[in-house]
Amino acid sequence: MADSSSSSREELIHLIKRLGTYLALKMSNLFSISLNKLDSRSVGAIAGLAVAIVFTYRLMRSPAEPQRRRPKRQAPTTSSSAVSTQSNTALMPSGVCYSSEDLRAQNVVDEFFQPVKPTLGQIVRQKLSEGRKITCRLLGVILEESSPEQLQKQATVRSSVLEVLLEITKFCDLYLMERVLDDESEKNVLLALENAGIFTSGGLVKDKVLFCSTENGRTSFVRQLEPDWHIDTNPEIVTQLARFIKFQLHISPVRLERSAANVFSSPSLEHFFGCG
Incomplete structure (x- = not known):
């Protein structure tokens, strides 16, 4: 049970680190927009990003337990997940390789940035x-x-x-x-x-x-x-x-x-x- 808990914590911290890296990229793109065009929703998005980054930073600073060597497990690949991975890979710059954790972090951020229809x-x-x-x-x-x-x-x-x-x-x-x-x-x-x-x-x-x-x-x-x-x-x-x-x-x-x-x-x- 302890090994399972430690493994889950390590995976969570690893995913959050990946998420933090991806958030930094999103922040650079967001701040490239002219400040004159920012509306209330843009300000809300920036505030949400700031909270996410602070949360990520606090978790990254927390002491992690010693990493244990774990045997690599080959996850079965279904047709739907393969299609999803291929579609995400097609959007990546050529010559750059992203792991599954990167793609998971990207999906989380992309969902956060879904366009909202104006009233x-x-x-x-x-x-x-x-x-x-x-x-x-x-x-x-x-x-x-x-x-x-x-x-x-x-x-x-x-x-x-x-x-x-x-x-x-x-x-x-x-x-x-x-x-x-x-x-x-x-x-x-x-x-x-x-x-x-x-x-x-x-x-x-x-x-x-x-x-x-x-x-x-x-x-x-x-x-x-x-x-x-x-x-x-x-x-x-x-x-x-x-x-x-x-x-x-x-x-x-x-x-x-x-x-x-x-x-x-x-x-x-x-x-x-x-x-x-």
């Missing part, structure tokens, strides 16, 4: 370049309707845009705006937004839904608010605001050439964030 919130923040104030027209972007005349009868919030819209309101100061023909149209829009639950998310209030009687009125709203992003379907307004707004998103079913370097185009708001 919708992370995608929204990245796409908006951390912009904090956004103005957005309603017709054709948030609402199904595409003309002020249609708003006189009803207003319908597009269900496909809700998730993205609510995510934007979590960290952005969002203002919605539209040209309307009468007070009844305003009531229809506000009721549709309220029924969709947009006001209950905490990021948008009715005072930030603005109405005007002309297209130029919407342009004036945007100029006064000075947002980081403006989202619109009218190409003329997008062109007029290109000199004054940092970024714009032109919603259009037809892909158009970029009118300016700071103007992006997408068939829908949700499609811009990869949800369409």
Whole structure:
């Protein structure tokens, strides 16, 4: 029993030493990334590596028992393990030989570094370049309707845009705006937004839904608010605001050439964030 315990401890220490060597290689690759591109997950990965290295160092410093000579045992090779070994070997640099302990250490680290799919919130923040104030027209972007005349009868919030819209309101100061023909149209829009639950998310209030009687009125709203992003379907307004707004998103079913370097185009708001 003592020999078995000692053998297991020696194997563990040997594997951890191999793991420490492989971690050092991973650390060198990780720190080659520009610090400006580090996000919260990258920082977490670095912290995890630091803990692993400290743990490895402490075990390596612990006194190991005298090594006993053990007869080499030939492990049977199954077809699946052979395929796995061959695939790992194919990824190794030519002229370098790795033992089974090296491959085990590599598999442990590779599993730790499995890519994590970003959340919708992370995608929204990245796409908006951390912009904090956004103005957005309603017709054709948030609402199904595409003309002020249609708003006189009803207003319908597009269900496909809700998730993205609510995510934007979590960290952005969002203002919605539209040209309307009468007070009844305003009531229809506000009721549709309220029924969709947009006001209950905490990021948008009715005072930030603005109405005007002309297209130029919407342009004036945007100029006064000075947002980081403006989202619109009218190409003329997008062109007029290109000199004054940092970024714009032109919603259009037809892909158009970029009118300016700071103007992006997408068939829908949700499609811009990869949800369409």
